[in-house]
Amino acid sequence: METILRNRDLVSRDDASADLEDRGYQFGDGIYEVIRVYDGEPFLLDEHMDRFERSAREISLKMPCERAELLGRMRGLIAANEIATGTIYVQMTRGVHPRSQMFPPDSVPAEVTAFARPLDRPGAEQRNGVSAILTADMRWLRCDIKSLNLLPNVLARQTARKAGCYEAIQHRGEAVTEGAFSNVFIVAEGVVLTTPASNLILSGITRAKLLELCEACGWPVVERTVACQELLGAEEVFITSTVNEVMPVVRVNDQTIGNGEPGPVTRNLQKAFDRAIDGAADV
Numbered sequence: 001m002e003t004i005l006r007n008r009d010l011v012s013r014d015d016a017s018a019d020l021e022d023r024g025y026q027f028g029d030g031i032y033e034v035i036r037v038y039d040g041e042p043f044l045l046d047e048h049m050d051r052f053e054r055s056a057r058e059i060s061l062k063m064p065c066e067r068a069e070l071l072g073r074m075r076g077l078i079a080a081n082e083i084a085t086g087t088i089y090v091q092m093t094r095g096v097h098p099r100s101q102m103f104p105p106d107s108v109p110a111e112v113t114a115f116a117r118p119l120d121r122p123g124a125e126q127r128n129g130v131s132a133i134l135t136a137d138m139r140w141l142r143c144d145i146k147s148l149n150l151l152p153n154v155l156a157r158q159t160a161r162k163a164g165c166y167e168a169i170q171h172r173g174e175a176v177t178e179g180a181f182s183n184v185f186i187v188a189e190g191v192v193l194t195t196p197a198s199n200l201i202l203s204g205i206t207r208a209k210l211l212e213l214c215e216a217c218g219w220p221v222v223e224r225t226v227a228c229q230e231l232l233g234a235e236e237v238f239i240t241s242t243v244n245e246v247m248p249v250v251r252v253n254d255q256t257i258g259n260g261e262p263g264p265v266t267r268n269l270q271k272a273f274d275r276a277i278d279g280a281a282d283v
């Protein structure tokens with residue numbers, strides 16, 4: 001039986017139901033994180049927790065406990081579910097209170113829920129590459145907050161799926177923003193390009209790691225607006241996320257990217273990312 005974190009307690013899945021009046025349930029009034037687990041260890045945990053706390057601050061949501069306490073419980077979750085390779089999902093909502101759009105009183109504590117599940121690394125997709133569609137970005141103007149409100153992402157992903165594609169790469173006007181569940185990079189004339197962090201994208205933890213790896217390896221990398229036409233004509237395209245790591249994109253709409261196979265820069269960055277994972281495991 002799966003074990004879930006409900007606030008302070010580790011409980012069995014059957015005992016972990018949501019309250020009808022939970023604001024996450026009624027308004028999507030909350031935030032979340034997805035953290036990779038490799039070899040039983042959460043990867044880039046501090047970075048994820050920094051972003052979690054930032055998201056909370058940005059929507060004036062008070063953490064109900066110290067970070068160390070929450071981390072202890074999350075580790076307990078990994079152990080209880082015997083997760084080797086997987087993910088932790090953790091969310092925090094503005095608590096349980098009779099439905100009203102106004103914030104509840106300060107005395108209402110945030111509700112924290114987390115689960116840890118096994119999930120293999122997407123090896124076949126990473127070797128072969130995936131396809132994507134380009135779609136208009138319909139989201140709000142605070143995409144930097146990892147909010148529970150994912151309806152536009154859900155709709156974009158479903159459109160991609162109907163088109164037989166893996167990801168939906170979103171754009172505002174001519175500018176590429178990000179995927180429905182990933183950040184987007186292209187390689188043009190040997191330079192790695194990615195949309196700058198702003199309110200229009202989620203500042204991905206994997207994205208930041210990739211930028212760091214590019215710098216460490218001396219590969220030219222520039223954060224600037226990428227136009228849809230540039231993406232379609234790029235030598236290489238790849239997406240990054242906690243779940244996908246470094247995922248080559250070999251077709252966008254009807255356009256084959258490069259020669260239709262994952263390109264050399266993407267391959268090298270995949271290897272560098274693998275080393276970062278192995279390095280974290282060695283610490």
Ligand SMILES: Cc1ncc(COP(=O)(O)O)c(C=O)c1O
Nearest residue numbers: 181182183202204205206241242
């Ligand atoms: C919209 C969006 N952008 C980017 C990312 C990648 O972020 P991270 O690398 O922190 O997983 C995600 C991850 O789910 C996402 O949902």
